[in-house]
Amino acid sequence: MTLALALLLLAPQDPVQDLQQKLRAVVDKVKPAYVFFGNGSGVCISSDGWALTNFHVSGDRNGQRVRMPGGKQYLADIVGFDPLGDISLCKLRDAKDLPFCELGDSDALEVGQNVIAVGNPFLLGNGSWEPTITFGIVSALHRYMDNPGYFDAIQTDAQINPGNSGGPLITLDGKVVGINGRIDIKRFMNRVNTGIGYAIPSRQIQRYMEAFKRGGRVFEGFIDGIQIGECGDSRYETTGEYGDGVFIARVDADTPGGKAGFEPGDIIFEAEGYRIGNANRFHGVVSNWPEGATIRVKVRRKAEEKELKVFLGDPAKILERKRALEALDLGFAPEAGMRVGAIQPGSAAAKAGLKQGDVLTRVEGRRVGSWPEFRALLRPNAELTLTVTRDGKDVEVPLRVPRPKSDE
Amino acid sequence: MTLLLALLLTLGDDPMAPLLAKLRETAAKSVVAIDVEREADPDGITGGGAVSQHRDYYNRPKGPTSGVIYEDGFVLTSRFNVSGTIRKNGLKVTLWDGRQVPGEFIGSDEQRDIGLVRIDVKGLPVLPRADASAIGQGTFVALLGRSPDRSHATVNVGILSATSRMNKTAVQTDAEMNYGNVGGPLVTLKGELVGVACNIKPDAVWGQSGGVGFACKTAEIDKLLERMKKGEHIPAEKRPFLGIRAGEGNPDVEGIQIVDVMKDSPAEKAGIKKEDVLVELAGMKITDSESLKEALEPRKIGEEVELKVMRKAKEGWQEKKFKLKLEGKAEP
Numbered sequence: 104m105t106l107a108l109a110l111l112l113l114a115p116q117d118p119v120q121d122l123q124q125k126l127r128a129v130v131d132k133v134k135p136a137y138v139f140f141g142n143g144s145g146v147c148i149s150s151d152g153w154a155l156t157n158f159h160v161s162g163d164r165n166g167q168r169v170r171m172p173g174g175k176q177y178l179a180d181i182v183g184f185d186p187l188g189d190i191s192l193c194k195l196r197d198a199k200d201l202p203f204c205e206l207g208d209s210d211a212l213e214v215g216q217n218v219i220a221v222g223n224p225f226l227l228g229n230g231s232w233e234p235t236i237t238f239g240i241v242s243a244l245h246r247y248m249d250n251p252g253y254f255d256a257i258q259t260d261a262q263i264n265p266g267n268s269g270g271p272l273i274t275l276d277g278k279v280v281g282i283n284g285r286i287d288i289k290r291f292m293n294r295v296n297t298g299i300g301y302a303i304p305s306r307q308i309q310r311y312m313e314a315f316k317r318g319g320r321v322f323e324g325f326i327d328g329i330q331i332g333e334c335g336d337s338r339y340e341t342t343g344e345y346g347d348g349v350f351i352a353r354v355d356a357d358t359p360g361g362k363a364g365f366e367p368g369d370i371i372f373e374a375e376g377y378r379i380g381n382a383n384r385f386h387g388v389v390s391n392w393p394e395g396a397t398i399r400v401k402v403r404r405k406a407e408e409k410e411l412k413v414f415l416g417d418p419a420k421i422l423e424r425k426r427a428l429e430a431l432d433l434g435f436a437p438e439a440g441m442r443v444g445a446i447q448p449g450s451a452a453a454k455a456g457l458k459q460g461d462v463l464t465r466v467e468g469r470r471v472g473s474w475p476e477f478r479a480l481l482r483p484n485a486e487l488t489l490t491v492t493r494d495g496k497d498v499e500v501p502l503r504v505p506r507p508k509s510d511e
Numbered sequence: 512m513t514l515l516l517a518l519l520l521t522l523g524d525d526p527m528a529p530l531l532a533k534l535r536e537t538a539a540k541s542v543v544a545i546d547v548e549r550e551a552d553p554d555g556i557t558g559g560g561a562v563s564q565h566r567d568y569y570n571r572p573k574g575p576t577s578g579v580i581y582e583d584g585f586v587l588t589s590r591f592n593v594s595g596t597i598r599k600n601g602l603k604v605t606l607w608d609g610r611q612v613p614g615e616f617i618g619s620d621e622q623r624d625i626g627l628v629r630i631d632v633k634g635l636p637v638l639p640r641a642d643a644s645a646i647g648q649g650t651f652v653a654l655l656g657r658s659p660d661r662s663h664a665t666v667n668v669g670i671l672s673a674t675s676r677m678n679k680t681a682v683q684t685d686a687e688m689n690y691g692n693v694g695g696p697l698v699t700l701k702g703e704l705v706g707v708a709c710n711i712k713p714d715a716v717w718g719q720s721g722g723v724g725f726a727c728k729t730a731e732i733d734k735l736l737e738r739m740k741k742g743e744h745i746p747a748e749k750r751p752f753l754g755i756r757a758g759e760g761n762p763d764v765e766g767i768q769i770v771d772v773m774k775d776s777p778a779e780k781a782g783i784k785k786e787d788v789l790v791e792l793a794g795m796k797i798t799d800s801e802s803l804k805e806a807l808e809p810r811k812i813g814e815e816v817e818l819k820v821m822r823k824a825k826e827g828w829q830e831k832k833f834k835l836k837l838e839g840k841a842e843p
Contacts, residue, residue, distance in 0.1 A: 118526040119700065123651055126670065130649035141799045142757055142767070164765060168798065219649075225717050226757070226800050227683065231675040236648045237685040237722055238670045262685045262722020265758070265770075294770070295718035 135202035139170040144270030152198025156269030161191040174232040183315025192315035207278025209304035222267030237262040247383035255387035256301040263300030318479030324392040324415030328358020348372035363413035373401035465490035538702035539664030544575040544657035548601030577656035577695035588694035590626040618739025621747035624709035627739040641703035656692025688724030697726035747841030766790035781835035791819035812839035
């Protein structure tokens with residue numbers, strides 16, 4: 104009898120044993136890509152050291168000390184960040200051949216599906232540098248919360264605690280489908296998991312990735328120039344059912360919303376293939392793209408259905424931010440081959456001690472190969488250490504980046 | 512019977528159910544309930560600040576806790592379950608078959624939070640040991656305990672979350688652990704003993720049933736078993752401590768965001784407040800919990816150190832300096 108049971112347990116068709124094998128295999132695969140990030144977590148998503156974490160874990164300071172399992176240290180630079188959506192994209196300096204975990208498709212998740220969370224709850228892994236693995240299911244999808252803006256969160260009962268923030272939520276095929284962030288705490292004076300944890304979905308992160316890599320703060324998308332409502336508006340009561348879409352109460356001309364062709368009375372019921380039933384979901388879907396993106400939105404207008412293309416964000420503000428960054432006058436002429444040209448007396452470059460003929464190689468220890476790349480690393484009012492080659496030697500130059508004019 | 516099991520495995524809704532049923536039938540025979548009657552007022556407590564130092568008395572829920580038959584005639588449990596001044600004949604052990612027998616708390620280790628209780632009953636089943644090399648992060652485990660009425664076993668399932676915790680003496684699990692099942696055995700789904708549940712106490716930051724629980728490894732228990740049998744109570748080594756709880760960093764200031772200041776701790780006495788950001792200790796820059804650990808390690812208990820913190824005021828962040836005297840605390 105015991106023998107028979109043992110055989111049953113070992114037989115590959117045993118679903119428990121099957122799940123056990125999958126679980127051990129996925130833990131072995133993904134654990135090495137985990138990043139101990141300050142008092143939180145992160146995950147490496149490429150072999151050359153791109154890593155994701157929460158903004159509330161990383162902030163935007165460059166050169167933070169992080170560790171990989173086993174304790175190897177790296178310095179992390181925060182390249183792109185979204186404080187509202189609570190995501191930061193970082194780059195580990197001088198990283199190569201790192202173990203990493205690919206981003207998966209959070210749209211393919213199903214409620215009830217098994218997932219694991221990798222993290223460092225209560226910083227228990229500090230010292231042994233062994234992260235914590237917890238196991239659970241996807242409890243719900245498309246959860247909406249504001250501040251911080253978890254507008255389209257995955258809810259999981261895989262136990263997530265303080266210190267898990269920024270760590271990955273992973274499917275049993277070893278893909279990152281979310282970045283774990285906030286938890287619901289209902290215990291007095293005690294920040295401990297209650298079976299409700301939230302993760303930012305991987306699809307949203309993928310859509311932000313290009314903007315993150317360009318560097319600096321990334322803003323969430325929204326449809327400028329339309330005012331929406333759910334119910335309480337008499338016109339809505341006659342044109343749609345509650346939960347069946349969002350009603351457009353007003354459209355301003357000469358805005359992206361107006362230009363896209365929205366009209367008052369339209370009911371938005373879908374965007375980019377996602378069904379939109381209410382205002383929270385509308386917000387959740389639209390903020391899945393960063394500002395500057397263009398998305399397709401479907402509306403019902405009387406008996407008709409229409410698909411409209413709309414630009415996300417306020418173009419004037421986007422332009423203003425772009426100009427402000429471009430206008431940052433460091434006071435030198437950039438030349439080919441990363442060579443520093445003529446220097447204006449009294450400029451930031453002159454104060455830093457840059458000399459004509461210097462060849463710029465690094466910013467804050469990070470290699471830069473082009474001027475746009477250099478631009479992307481500039482933060483208004485930041486102190487950056489530049490490394491230049493001068494007379495065949497590496498020289499470090501402290502540069503104070505001025506504030507853009509629009510900030511003052 | 513085997514056929515029935517096979518059918519259950521293929522047809523049953525939950526393939527894990529038969530394994531758990533077996534645990535309840537067999538492994539549960541090694542799980543005991545422990546009842547302790549304590550002196551109402553322990554010696555030396557006169558009120559005031561002393562209460563917080565004796566939270567074991569004041570924040571302890573009623574009802575039995577759990578333990579495991581570790582060797583013939585010996586029950587192993589969490590030290591917390593049997594700590595405090597126990598009344599004469601106040602320790603009772605309830606066996607799986609309902610028999611209640613007197614127990615004697617004979618030895619313990621504070622650091623590992625384990626306690627040894629002797630009972631005058633022989634021949635109770637002892638669990639087989641799990642092979643430590645065959646298990647690892649992700650292995651399914653079950654935490655067994657005794658129900659509040661002592662009549663049957665409780666089973667909470669989870670995985671091994673980590674294998675190197677509490678200075679490598681414990682494993683970590685996400686099986687829900689609370690005041691009732693702490694002290695019980697953590698077993699594999701085949702009923703092999705991995706460790707003994709420990710370190711769920713009123714002052715544990717991970718709380719109870721929060722998905723973070725610990726079990727002292729059997730190899731660690733074995734190291735100390737003979738000493739405990741001889742009646743030794745091994746105290747934990749005290750380390751310098753401040754009494755702050757660190758948060759997840761602050762986007763504006765580099766340092767440790769203080770999310771809580773413990774009552775009557777050196778930090779509270781010095782005037783450090785929740786929401787402050789600790790940036791320097793004894794001249795060493797603090798950037799994260801590791802650098803705090805490094806800064807605290809060479810200090811001595813009783814030594815006075817200077818702390819620099821940033822405090823948010825209307826005008827922005829302001830630097831403040833505090834002097835405090837380090838106290839000793841046994842860290843789990």
